[in-house]
Amino acid sequence: MKVGRFTAVLAACGYGFLLSPLLLVCLLSFSADDYLTFPPSGWSLRWFGALVANGAMLQAARTSLLLASVVTLLALAAGLPAALAVARGWVPGAVAALLSAPLLLPTLVLGLALLMALQPLALVATWPGLALAHIVVVLPFVVRIMTTALSALPAELEAAAATLGASPLRVFWRVTLPLAAPGAIAAATLAFLVSFDEVVISLFLVGPRLTTLSVALFRYTESRTDPLVAALAVALIAVTVVVVLTVDRLVGFTRTIGRT
């Protein structure tokens, strides 16, 4: 059906509003000024230089990348079997509901609850505490995507493999898992990105010696507004783009998302 010109103009306004902050962040990361002013008096790469020279930021970046990787692996390890049980209807529907429950809570409330629970155990500002918190946030995404992916598989293939004498475990490894691989990759990508960008829950659980890049960006924005924050935001965007493009090259991300 044809799109009216009026609709197209209004849609363009919506796009303009939605994307203008992203555009401005990218532009101002190349500013030569000392403050976030527009238009900048000149262009330079000085703030990217300042970013790379900032030891605390680099340390936070290393923490974020490592944390997101560990969280992704653990969330997949726990989420994949659960998704299989949910997709096959082996557990009551209440279990599936419980597995996506953390998504319904404001992250601020969940972060506060985790702080109150982990403080007495001396797990605040530690790797296990931070990883545990992130896993709870990404697990619902993993379980949901994997449940959809596994439900879409034709049951006949598994039945055929079983009829031909394959043990249930062998059926899972040789038939189910390869067929569900695109879904698993989509789930892993989303888990990585959600963990990498998570800020509210981490705010409660980081400490002076262990902080993530998104928390560092938040703290910096709270106190100062020079183009360093824009450069850092662009660096975060770059990580996201690289992850999405890599996955797209490997398996066709848009296709994967479309299917799940």
Place this chain on the structure above:
Amino acid sequence: MSRRQAGWLLCLPALALLTLAFLWPMAILARMSLNETSESGMLVETVSTATYVKLAEDAFTWQVTRDSLVLSAGCATSALLLAYPMALFLFRTRSRWRNLLAIAAIAPLLVSGTGRVIGWLAILGDGGMVNAALHAIGLPTQHLINNWTGVRIGLTESVMPYTVLALLAGFGRLDPRLEEAAATLGARPLRAFWRVTFPLTLPAVSAGWLLAFVLAISAFVTPHLMGGGRVFVLATEIYDAATQTLDWPAAAALSIYALVLLLVLMLAHGTLSRRAAA
């Protein structure tokens, strides 16, 4: 081993993690809200509703509740108004740029909220793009950040991608032939939209509005950073009680209050839309 047992075994790791890092912390939070804070700011272990009573008697709590509700309702409405034409365009277009445009509409979701706030600071700040344009035509500086205006704008933008997604999901049932039929019968495009398309998309509009509202009232990063400490909503109050005044019972009680408020609003919305559908 029965299928049921196998199912539970497969869910065991996930359920263990969830118990450890979700159910148990939520129980601790609920328990904490029944404690008290003494005059000197010490935590008193007890079981009482004193913290809730103190919050209920404080006029500021009601002020913040009202402000949060008004802010979220306003942001949900403006996000819906901006997102509706985008979703309609994406739903109808046969352009080969459709996929790219769909990705552009949800791309902000993949960018940290803080990054988008920084963009808004560059647009709305005293030295930002809008004020540069105002100066160019001889108008005085408008303060658009560190106040409600900034929070409203930033929050509207931050919930928009979700609104587009919710609308698109709801548009799936929209039959373009109905609008064509209206046009064939002589309705002008605006009339066809208003009398045919829009009523058919009302369920999607209602679902999109609720999603935007819930996300706006749960949001913390945008009100905190765009408000510059001068805008008080439920989320910023919870954060300040937990990390600035270190009044954990108050932070916990406010959290429980916010959760109950959200639950009541969602139930009310469900009842209303069921009644509208009937």
